[in-house]
Amino acid sequence: MDDADTERDNASIVRARAGDTRAFGEIVRRHQDRVFSFILRLTGTRDEAMDLTQEVFMKAWQALPEWRSEARFSTWLLQIARNLSIDLLRRRQVIQFAPLDDELDIADTAMGPEACYATCQRDAQLARALQRIPAGQREILLLREVEDLTYTDIARTLGIRPGTVKSRLARARAALLERLGRKAGEDHG
C-alpha cells in the first residue's frame, strides 16, 4: 500500500468511526482480498478463510475506536486476521501438525489449465510446503515475503521483540527450503 492508499484509508476511518457504514464498506472492499489471501495461506481452507475474513472486518468495526493512526491500518487488520487464524488453528489442534493431504484450497487461479500448468505446479508445491511447516513459521514468512512487512511491523503484529523476528524468520526460511526438497543447513561457514 502506498501513501495515497493510507490517506484514503485514514479518511474512510474517520467517517466510519462516526458511524458511516458505507465508509467502512469502502475500507472492506480495499482490503478484503489481501486479508482473505493471508488467512487462506495461513489456514489452508477456503471456506474457513471466507468466514474468518468476514469476522476480521466485523471485529475491526467493533475495535475501530481503539485503532491509533501510529499503526498502519492494513497491518492492524493483518494482526486481527492473524489472531483469529491462530485461534482457528488451535481449535483444529493442528498448530504444530500441518495437514498432510495434498488437497489444499490454494492456487485456484483464473488462468487456464495449460497456461498455468507449470506456474500452478510451482505455486501448489510452495503452498503445500508452507502448510507442512509449523504455523508460527508460516505466519512470519507470509508477513515478510507476501505482505512485505518490516521487522518492526512483524514484531508488533506477532507481539514479539524485533530481535526475535530475525531469528524466527531465518529458521522459517530454512525449514521451508528443507520442505521444498533441499537438504539444507549444514554448517559450512
Place this chain on the structure above:
Amino acid sequence: MADHCPRTLALSALLDGQLQPRQRRELLAHIDRCAACGERLRELETLRSRFQALPQERLGFDLGAVIEARLRVQPRPSRTARRPGMRWLLFPLSGAAALTLGLYLGSTLIRSMAGDMPAGPPMLAMAVFDPIPPGNLCPVPKSCPSGNGFR
C-alpha cells in the same frame, strides 16, 4: 539441522537488509569465497521471488456490501463502551450490590425470627415426635395438652 547453521541467520538478515554496513561487507566477502553460502543465498532469493510471484487469492464477492448490511442492524462502535480502563469498575460495583442485597435479605430473616413472627404453640413442629401420635387416645387425660382425652 537447518536451524543450527549460523550462515542461514546472517544470510536471511542480509536478504532483508538487516545487517550493519560492516557486517554486510564481511558477509559478502565471505560469500565470494564460499560456494555453499553463495548457493544458500541464491536459494533464499529464489524463495523470495517465488513468494512474490504467488497470485493474490480473490474472495470473489463484494464483502463490503455484506458487511454494510450486517452493520445496519448492529450498534455503532463506541469508544466509551469499549474502554477497557473502566471495565474493572463493574466487578466491585456488582459485588457490592450482591453483598448489599444479601445483607438485606439476611436481616429480614433475622427480624422475622426475632419478633415479627406471630406467636404460636411453642415447638409445634416437634409434636410429630411426641410419644402419642396425633388423633390417638391419651392413656391418661392429663398427659394430653387439650385435656379432652385426645391428642
